[in-house]
Amino acid sequence: MSITESHTASAFARGFADNPALMLRAVGVAKTFTLHGQGGVQIDALDGVSLDVERGECVVLVGPSGAGKSTLLRCLYGNYLASEGTILVRDDAHEMRHRAISGAPPHDVLHLRRSVVGYVSQFLRVIPRVPTLTLVAEPLVTRGVPEAEARERAAALLARLNVPQRLWSLAPATFSGGEQQRVNIARGLIAEHPVLLLDEPTASLDAENRDVVADLIVEARLRGAAIVGIFHDEDTRARVATRRLELTPPLRHTATLH
Amino acid sequence: MNARDTAAAAPEYDSAAEGYNFAYLDEQTKRMIRRALLKAVAVPGYQVPFAAREMPLPFGWGTGGIQVTASIIGRDDTLKVIDQGSDETTNAVNIRRFFARTAGVKTTRRTVEASIVQTRHRIPETPLTDKQILVYQVPNPEPLFRLEPRVAESRKLHALADYGLISVKLYEDIVHHGSIATTYDYPVIVNNRYLASPSPIPKYDNPKMHMNAALQLFGAGRERRIHAIPPYTPVRSLDFDDHPFEVQSWDHACALCGSTNSFLDEMIVDDSGKRMFVCSDSDYCHERRTEQAGANEAGEQA
Amino acid sequence: MTAPTPLLSARALTKQFGGRNGCRNVSFDLYPGEVLCIVGESGSGKTTLLNTLALRTEADSGTLHYTSANRDHLDLRALSEPRRRLLMRTEWGFVQQNPREGLRTGVSAGANIGEPLMAVGARHYGQIRATATQWMERVELDATRIDELPAAFSGGMQQRLQIARNLVTGPRLVFMDEPTAGLDVSVQARLLDLLRSLTATLHLSVLIVTHDIGVARLLAHRLMVMQGGEVVEAGLTDQVLDDPQHPYTQTLVSSVLPV
Numbered sequence: 001m002s003i004t005e006s007h008t009a010s011a012f013a014r015g016f017a018d019n020p021a022l023m024l025r026a027v028g029v030a031k032t033f034t035l036h037g038q039g040g041v042q043i044d045a046l047d048g049v050s051l052d053v054e055r056g057e058c059v060v061l062v063g064p065s066g067a068g069k070s071t072l073l074r075c076l077y078g079n080y081l082a083s084e085g086t087i088l089v090r091d092d093a094h095e096m097r098h099r100a101i102s103g104a105p106p107h108d109v110l111h112l113r114r115s116v117v118g119y120v121s122q123f124l125r126v127i128p129r130v131p132t133l134t135l136v137a138e139p140l141v142t143r144g145v146p147e148a149e150a151r152e153r154a155a156a157l158l159a160r161l162n163v164p165q166r167l168w169s170l171a172p173a174t175f176s177g178g179e180q181q182r183v184n185i186a187r188g189l190i191a192e193h194p195v196l197l198l199d200e201p202t203a204s205l206d207a208e209n210r211d212v213v214a215d216l217i218v219e220a221r222l223r224g225a226a227i228v229g230i231f232h233d234e235d236t237r238a239r240v241a242t243r244r245l246e247l248t249p250p251l252r253h254t255a256t257l258h
Numbered sequence: 259m260n261a262r263d264t265a266a267a268a269p270e271y272d273s274a275a276e277g278y279n280f281a282y283l284d285e286q287t288k289r290m291i292r293r294a295l296l297k298a299v300a301v302p303g304y305q306v307p308f309a310a311r312e313m314p315l316p317f318g319w320g321t322g323g324i325q326v327t328a329s330i331i332g333r334d335d336t337l338k339v340i341d342q343g344s345d346e347t348t349n350a351v352n353i354r355r356f357f358a359r360t361a362g363v364k365t366t367r368r369t370v371e372a373s374i375v376q377t378r379h380r381i382p383e384t385p386l387t388d389k390q391i392l393v394y395q396v397p398n399p400e401p402l403f404r405l406e407p408r409v410a411e412s413r414k415l416h417a418l419a420d421y422g423l424i425s426v427k428l429y430e431d432i433v434h435h436g437s438i439a440t441t442y443d444y445p446v447i448v449n450n451r452y453l454a455s456p457s458p459i460p461k462y463d464n465p466k467m468h469m470n471a472a473l474q475l476f477g478a479g480r481e482r483r484i485h486a487i488p489p490y491t492p493v494r495s496l497d498f499d500d501h502p503f504e505v506q507s508w509d510h511a512c513a514l515c516g517s518t519n520s521f522l523d524e525m526i527v528d529d530s531g532k533r534m535f536v537c538s539d540s541d542y543c544h545e546r547r548t549e550q551a552g553a554n555e556a557g558e559q560a
Numbered sequence: 561m562t563a564p565t566p567l568l569s570a571r572a573l574t575k576q577f578g579g580r581n582g583c584r585n586v587s588f589d590l591y592p593g594e595v596l597c598i599v600g601e602s603g604s605g606k607t608t609l610l611n612t613l614a615l616r617t618e619a620d621s622g623t624l625h626y627t628s629a630n631r632d633h634l635d636l637r638a639l640s641e642p643r644r645r646l647l648m649r650t651e652w653g654f655v656q657q658n659p660r661e662g663l664r665t666g667v668s669a670g671a672n673i674g675e676p677l678m679a680v681g682a683r684h685y686g687q688i689r690a691t692a693t694q695w696m697e698r699v700e701l702d703a704t705r706i707d708e709l710p711a712a713f714s715g716g717m718q719q720r721l722q723i724a725r726n727l728v729t730g731p732r733l734v735f736m737d738e739p740t741a742g743l744d745v746s747v748q749a750r751l752l753d754l755l756r757s758l759t760a761t762l763h764l765s766v767l768i769v770t771h772d773i774g775v776a777r778l779l780a781h782r783l784m785v786m787q788g789g790e791v792v793e794a795g796l797t798d799q800v801l802d803d804p805q806h807p808y809t810q811t812l813v814s815s816v817l818p819v
Contacts, residue, residue: 033803034805035810036806036807036810036811037807037810037811037814074802074803078796078799079796079798079799079802079803080799080802080803081795081799081803081805105589106781106782106794106795106796107564107566107589107591107594109796110594110781110782110796127756127778128749128753129749129750129753130753138760141760141761142760405666414641417642418641418642418645420645420649420679421679422675422676422678422679422680423675423679425675425678425679425682425683426664426667426671426674426675426678429667429670429671429674429678429685429688430667430668430671432685433668433670433671433707434707498683498684498685499683499684499685500684500685500686501685
């Protein structure tokens with residue numbers, strides 16, 4: 001490790017050790033896509049973003065389309081590989097009190113996703129033929145919750161989100177966009193992860209259901225979750241946000257040939 | 259070390275047929291077979307390969323048993339040969355005469371008089387002693403053959419005592435027949451180690467193999483294998499905990515001697531289909547009848 | 561807190577045929593409960609890699625370690641044959657692409673599922689049969705057909721039977737070679753559902769070879785992409801498919817027709 005790196009590393013370490021409320025720390029996260037199939041074209045999607053999130057905070061990302069809001073969330077979840085920067089998440093079981101998502105081996109990221117970081121995507125990734133109730137109960141079952149209890153909690157959450165009971169035994173593939181999204185949200189929130197990443201969770205919902213989701217997010221926040229989210233409507237933003245972070249599109253946004 | 263020159267030895271065996279070595283096989287062959295027999299006795303139930311010779315009868319007629327007998331028989335031995343319990347079938351008669359001519363040994367029909375008993379498909383009812391050797395004729399020594407036809411693989415299974423496959427066979431029997439349907443050549447575990455085929459003796463005879471005082475030798479000529487069960491060796495017939503091994507029983511007694519604890523053959527005696535159950539072991543039946551006749555005479559005289 | 565031990569560890573594993581083809585320099589760690597898909601087109605070396613990992617083929621070089629159920633750290637390449645066979649009988653499973661190669665076609669379905677139990681000493685007919693019945697139900701086969709021969713079942717059902725046979729002893733690591741290839745699309749789909757729920761509930765580690773990215777996306781936590789005998793990219797399934805780095809991976813992902 002270089003002097004700078006070790007200095008930075010200890011700075012990071014101090015962060016999580018000194019501040020027990022700190023849950024997520026992103027430093028200088030940037031993302032560039034290289035499209036090999038198109039002559040090596042490079043697309044900058046995110047420019048050096050830094051962010052600390054504490055318990056009970058809900059940081060709402062704002063900015064124009066193309067600013068990299070969704071990209072940032074995906075990098076925080078390990079779904080995209082950050083091209084630059086460091087992403088650390090609290091892990092009190094670990095000696096250093098945190099673990100890196102950036103540059104981490106797949107096993108570590110899987111562990112963090114299971115127990116620490118939850119993600120609600122913009123669209124439901126439909127797993128075919130699995131009934132809705134089972135889908136929503138699954139994150140609890142994989143964390144060791146007995147199946148009967150998991151299904152009860154899933155039912156309660158679906159009911160709260162106004163997903164009609166007659167749909168619970170069906171696979172969501174044929175549901176409306178709004179119904180699918182509510183199933184998605186239920187699945188993402190049910191395990192009560194300490195860190196939550198929400199990518200436009202209310203995009204296809206009507207006002208009533210947006211309110212329910214906003215309530216759920218506030219409850220999570222009050223429970224001590226650290227949340228980073230993107231919301232397309234101002235009402236929801238106003239209800240859930242404790243602060244906002246403005247992202248601007250990367251400077252070098254035009255395509256550069258290799 | 260070296261075998262005696264057969265030309266010089268021939269005059270001694272003056273009861274052997276002209277031009278044959280004692281007991282037909284040359285001395286080198288007998289030594290090779292004895293070596294195989296020693297190995298077999300040392301590792302009970304293990305199939306030892308041997309260089310089976312061309313015998314004056316085809317495969318399937320007991321060439322393996324004959325070669326084993328020829329390798330161990332001496333001038334002072336008394337030989338009994340049975341085939342399905344009878345001393346009088348063509349096969350038994352021919353083999354007995356073969357040894358009478360090539361070895362000049364005494365032969366007998368009485369189990370108690372024999373020092374070597376060669377048998378096809380039965381164990382004598384009369385218990386054997388530690389002065390006797392039982393030589394079995396074996397068609398196929400490999401109990402796994404139908405399930406695992408690859409020789410290399412079945413040898414590995416024996417080497418690793420990987421015998422799940424034979425349980426599969428027994429399982430299938432129960433599936434198809436409600437009970438383990440194998441009634442002869444019923445697989446056994448010898449000395450708690452090797453899976454062996456006892457040759458096609460009825461399962462009724464399996465218990466006789468266990469802790470028998472006699473030496474039991476098995477010769478398979480076509481397959482070129484020898485295996486052995488030394489005296490007083492545990493031999494267990496395979497079964498399931500909830501389908502234990504059982505021997506056959508009959509509702510009848512032997513029509514000739516009245517025995518209720520021997521293996522009975524069912525015989526059709528006339529054109530109207532009249533049946534009779536008779537001891538398969540002809541010597542055993544005969545002995546019993548002789549005893550009974552003697553007792554009757556003694557009774558009448560009394 | 562100690563770092564968890566990998567179940568299976570490969571370092572620089574190489575198996576080639578006449579200096580070409582096969583797989584080269586493969587390294588990875590597989591942890592308990594992880595499903596890892598090895599994806600590539602035919603000729604990529606994925607099947608060679610699977611067979612080398614499962615000890616059906618001997619590697620040319622590299623190391624391969626496995627942590628057994630009683631915490632032994634085994635050097636798999638140095639294992640004696642009896643030890644290897646015992647391992648395969650008790651802790652591993654191997655599901656063949658063609659179910660007829662992974663089943664005994666001459667004995668009943670129940671015997672096929674019961675055999676691994678009998679091979680490790682099960683001696684009670686009734687219990688063996690009860691276990692076989694349970695497993696048939698678990699893989700969604702009609703348990704009343706327990707006494708029928710494998711040939712009486714369709715291809716998809718034979719594959720389920722093979723899966724039951726492999727899982728009945730509760731293995732920790734299961735290798736699968738293109739388990740859904742050759743099956744009708746709808747049959748494939750049902751089989752994938754079954755594999756998905758079994759791997760989740762049984763906490764199995766699974767190594768699957770497939771050329772079908774859809775299978776990987778559905779079943780696997782992790783993905784290894786092979787091309788020309790080498791692993792060109794590896795990582796979490798969603799990461800590799802959503803943010804492919806290597807040119808070949810990008811081609812592969814963009815070639816998949818959207819459903």
